[in-house]
Amino acid sequence: MVQRADINNVLSEIRSLRSQMMQNQRVEQENQLKGSLDSVRKPNGPSETQEAPGFGDMLKQAVDGVNELQSNSTQLATAYEQGDPNVDIARVMIASQKASVSFEALTQVRNRVVQAYEDIMNMPV
Template identity: 40%
Template sequence: MIQNTMFNTSTVQPLQMQTTSKVEATPSESLRQFGSYLEDALQSVASQEQNSHTMTDKLMLGQVNVDQAMISAQQALLSVQLTTQVRNKVVEAYQEIMRTQI
């Protein structure tokens, strides 16, 4: 089974637990946390791409099977496609906000 490791859902808490156990963060802190979350997600995509390249090199040397290399390549491809789609949606939302008249 292929599992997306770009977004780690094991550390997500229910909304009720988050609001009752934590004091509300300032906008600056929230922005910093969101920035680090995005940075971690992009690092994960980059590491999957690097893993795909490594597996391809090992395939050429005969150290891994074709199926292992293909699974690695497809995981990297799906991560890049997901990242591209998220970026497209963010750009769309930004453009929509800019078109909104006040």
């Protein structure tokens, strides 16, 4: 009987340790869930303060890009005409075509914006 009492004590201790372990796991899981919910509710980092650029900003960037391509094309053409050995005709023609295509695209965008503005202005109120 003495041995049974020892076995029963050991079994009860094992059961109590197991219940403590299970309780600790539940608390850890709840803390992890709580932490993940907080991170979903409160995003951190630069994404909070970033805003999408407006149409005017995007249009200005496009105009600046076209202007830069045209300036680059003009500089390359001038350098070729002056006999710069580092500039070949292929680079000049490619730069010229890039500037031309970008200008045409910008012109089409401008035409579409003007047409959309006119359509909005002609709508009945």
